[in-house]
Amino acid sequence: MSSISVSDPGVESVKPGRRTPRIVATPTQWVVWGGVIAFMIFLMGTVGSVLVNSFGRTWFNSWWPQGFTTQWYGDAWTQFNLSQVFLVTLEVTGAVLLISLLIGVPASYVLARKNFPGKGLLNLLFLLPIMVPPITYGIPLATALYRFGLAGNMSGVILANLVPSVPFVIMTMTPFMEQLDPSLENAARMCGAGTGVIFRRILMPLLVPGMLAAGILVLVRTVGMFELTFLTSGNSSQTIVVALFNSMNAAGIRAQQSVDAMAVMYMLMMLVILLVALKFVNPTQLVARVKESPQD
Amino acid sequence: MSAGALPATAVPAEPRGAWRHRMADRGIDRTLWLLLPAVIFVVALFVYPFLYGLSLSLTPNAGDTGIFSNYAKFFADSYYSSTIWLTLRLAIPATLFNTLASVPFAYWMRGRFPGKRAVTTMLVVPITLGTVLTAEGLLNFLGNAGWLNRFLMLIHVIDAPLKLTYNYWGVFLSLILSGFPFAFLLILSYTSGIDPTLERAASTLGASPWQRFMRITLPLLAPGLATTFSLAFVMAFSVFPSAMMLGNPHGEEHVIAIAAYEQAYTYYNYNYASAIAMVMGAVELLVIAAVQALRRTFYIGTTGGKGA
Structure with a gap:
C-alpha cells in the first residue's frame, strides 16, 4: 500500500x-x-x-x-416523420434557449449585484425547479397547462421546458456575473450612462462567454429532456426523445431496426451538440454548477 | 417644489424623496424591475401549478368524500401504496452504489493528470444520451441473446442466459449507467476542492494512506457526499422511462412515477394523479431531510480548498 x-x-x-x-x-x-x-x-x-x-x-x-x-434509416425517416420531429426539436430548443436567456440574464444581474429583502426566498424559489424531479411537478404543470389549452402543442412543450431552464440560466449566470468587476458599471454610470446603456455597451460584451456556456447547457438539457416534453406534447409537437420513446413502446408493428436507426440519429445529434458544448464548458458543468480550478 | 413654497406643502414632499432613499438603502430601487420576468415566470409556471396540483389532490372525486380521499385511496390500495417501496427499493441501493463507488475513483483522480478531460468526457456521454436511449441500448445488450449473456456463456461463467431485462436488474443497471457518471462528476468536484496540503501534513506526521483517507479526506468529503447522494437520489427516484422499458411496469417495477402517469394519462384522473405526485415529492423530501440530518453528525467547516 x-x-x-x-x-x-x-x-x-x-x-x-x-x-x-x-x-x-x-x-x-x-x-x-x-x-x-x-x-x-x-x-x-x-x-x-x-x-x-x-x-x-x-x-x-x-x-x-x-x-x-442502410435501408432502416430511410424507413425510419418516413415512418416516424422525422423531418417534422427534427423541426419541432429545433424550434422548441431554439425558443427555450432564447426565452430562458432573456428572462434569466437580467434576473441573475440583480441577484449578483443587489441585496434586498426576500432575496433568500427568491433564490430558493429559483433553486426548487432544479431540485424537484420533473415528473413530480410535471404532472400538475401539464394539468394546469391543459386547463388553459396550452398543452398538447408547441407552446406547452416550450413553457414546460422553460421551468428547469430559466433557473438553470440564473444559477449559471449569477456566479459569472459576480466575478465581473462592478467598478466598470460604476464608472460608466459616473460618465452618465443609464441602466439600458450599461447593459448593452458594458455588460453584454463581457457576458457573452457566460451566456454561451449557459446557453449550450440549456441546449443539451432541453434536447435530452424527456419527462416534461412527454407530458405536454401532442402528436405534432414531439421532440426526438419523445418520438423515440413512443416508437419503442408502440406495438411491434415496426421493425426494431428502424427504431434503432432513429436512436442512432438522436445519438449522433447529441454527440455533435456535446462536442460543441465541450468547446465552451467543462464536462462537470453539464451535471451541476461547480467551480473548478481553471487548470483542470 | 419651488423654494418659496409653504412649509406645509414642502413637508409631504420631503418624506417621499426620503422614502425612496431609505428603500434604496435597503436595496430596493428600480433595477429590481429586472427581476420581474423571472418572478412572473416562476410564479406562473412553478408555484401556481404546484398549488393547483395541491388543490386538485385535495378535491374528492365523484363518489368520494373528505378532502383527503385521494390520499386515503392511495394508501388503502396496496397496488398503489406499494409503489413507494418499489421505488425506494430501486432508488436507494442504486444511489448508494453510485455515490459510494464514486469515492475511490474520485479520490484517485482528484489531482491533475493527462487524459483527465478525456475520462470525464467519456463519462458525460451516458448523461448526454439520456435515459431513453440508455434503456433501448441495454435492452439489446442485456437481452437473452445479447452480447453480455453471449460473452458470459462463451467464457463458461454461466450456462443459461441471465435474465437481466424486464425485471429489477435491468432497471437497476440502467440507473447505474446513467447515475454513476453524474455522482462521480459531482464527487470529483468535491474531492478536488479539498486542500491537498492537509493530507501532506498528516503524512508528515506519520499517518498511513488509510488513516489519511479515514481521518482527513472522508470527514471533509461528508457534506459533498450528502449533497451528491441527495441529487443522485432525486434522479433515481423519478425513474420513469427505464422502468417502463426495462422493467415490468405493471408488476415489480410499478414505480411511483408510473403510477402517477397512468392515473393522469390512462384514466384521466387528475385529482388522484396529483395526489400521487404530492406523495412522491413528500417521500423524496423525507429521504433528503434524513440524509441532511445524518450529515449534521459529521464535521462541518471549511475544506480549505479551491472548490466547494
Missing part, C-alpha cells in the same frame, strides 16, 4: 522533477481500473448494440446480424 503515496497524483505534484504519475498497480488501482473497464464495456455494449442493430438485416440469436443494410 505504501506505493500509493508515490503514485498518488495529489502528492506527486510536490516534486517538480516528475510530471507523470508512476505506473504501479496497487490494490486500489486494480479496483479502480476494473471499475472503469466494466463501465466502459457496458457503455460500449449499450451504444454499440443500438448502432449494429440499426444496420443489421436480421439479427437473431447470433453475435452479428446476418448481413448489413
Whole structure:
C-alpha cells in the first residue's frame, strides 16, 4: 500500500522533477481500473448494440446480424416523420434557449449585484425547479397547462421546458456575473450612462462567454429532456426523445431496426451538440454548477 | 417644489424623496424591475401549478368524500401504496452504489493528470444520451441473446442466459449507467476542492494512506457526499422511462412515477394523479431531510480548498 503515496497524483505534484504519475498497480488501482473497464464495456455494449442493430438485416440469436443494410434509416425517416420531429426539436430548443436567456440574464444581474429583502426566498424559489424531479411537478404543470389549452402543442412543450431552464440560466449566470468587476458599471454610470446603456455597451460584451456556456447547457438539457416534453406534447409537437420513446413502446408493428436507426440519429445529434458544448464548458458543468480550478 | 413654497406643502414632499432613499438603502430601487420576468415566470409556471396540483389532490372525486380521499385511496390500495417501496427499493441501493463507488475513483483522480478531460468526457456521454436511449441500448445488450449473456456463456461463467431485462436488474443497471457518471462528476468536484496540503501534513506526521483517507479526506468529503447522494437520489427516484422499458411496469417495477402517469394519462384522473405526485415529492423530501440530518453528525467547516 505504501506505493500509493508515490503514485498518488495529489502528492506527486510536490516534486517538480516528475510530471507523470508512476505506473504501479496497487490494490486500489486494480479496483479502480476494473471499475472503469466494466463501465466502459457496458457503455460500449449499450451504444454499440443500438448502432449494429440499426444496420443489421436480421439479427437473431447470433453475435452479428446476418448481413448489413442502410435501408432502416430511410424507413425510419418516413415512418416516424422525422423531418417534422427534427423541426419541432429545433424550434422548441431554439425558443427555450432564447426565452430562458432573456428572462434569466437580467434576473441573475440583480441577484449578483443587489441585496434586498426576500432575496433568500427568491433564490430558493429559483433553486426548487432544479431540485424537484420533473415528473413530480410535471404532472400538475401539464394539468394546469391543459386547463388553459396550452398543452398538447408547441407552446406547452416550450413553457414546460422553460421551468428547469430559466433557473438553470440564473444559477449559471449569477456566479459569472459576480466575478465581473462592478467598478466598470460604476464608472460608466459616473460618465452618465443609464441602466439600458450599461447593459448593452458594458455588460453584454463581457457576458457573452457566460451566456454561451449557459446557453449550450440549456441546449443539451432541453434536447435530452424527456419527462416534461412527454407530458405536454401532442402528436405534432414531439421532440426526438419523445418520438423515440413512443416508437419503442408502440406495438411491434415496426421493425426494431428502424427504431434503432432513429436512436442512432438522436445519438449522433447529441454527440455533435456535446462536442460543441465541450468547446465552451467543462464536462462537470453539464451535471451541476461547480467551480473548478481553471487548470483542470 | 419651488423654494418659496409653504412649509406645509414642502413637508409631504420631503418624506417621499426620503422614502425612496431609505428603500434604496435597503436595496430596493428600480433595477429590481429586472427581476420581474423571472418572478412572473416562476410564479406562473412553478408555484401556481404546484398549488393547483395541491388543490386538485385535495378535491374528492365523484363518489368520494373528505378532502383527503385521494390520499386515503392511495394508501388503502396496496397496488398503489406499494409503489413507494418499489421505488425506494430501486432508488436507494442504486444511489448508494453510485455515490459510494464514486469515492475511490474520485479520490484517485482528484489531482491533475493527462487524459483527465478525456475520462470525464467519456463519462458525460451516458448523461448526454439520456435515459431513453440508455434503456433501448441495454435492452439489446442485456437481452437473452445479447452480447453480455453471449460473452458470459462463451467464457463458461454461466450456462443459461441471465435474465437481466424486464425485471429489477435491468432497471437497476440502467440507473447505474446513467447515475454513476453524474455522482462521480459531482464527487470529483468535491474531492478536488479539498486542500491537498492537509493530507501532506498528516503524512508528515506519520499517518498511513488509510488513516489519511479515514481521518482527513472522508470527514471533509461528508457534506459533498450528502449533497451528491441527495441529487443522485432525486434522479433515481423519478425513474420513469427505464422502468417502463426495462422493467415490468405493471408488476415489480410499478414505480411511483408510473403510477402517477397512468392515473393522469390512462384514466384521466387528475385529482388522484396529483395526489400521487404530492406523495412522491413528500417521500423524496423525507429521504433528503434524513440524509441532511445524518450529515449534521459529521464535521462541518471549511475544506480549505479551491472548490466547494
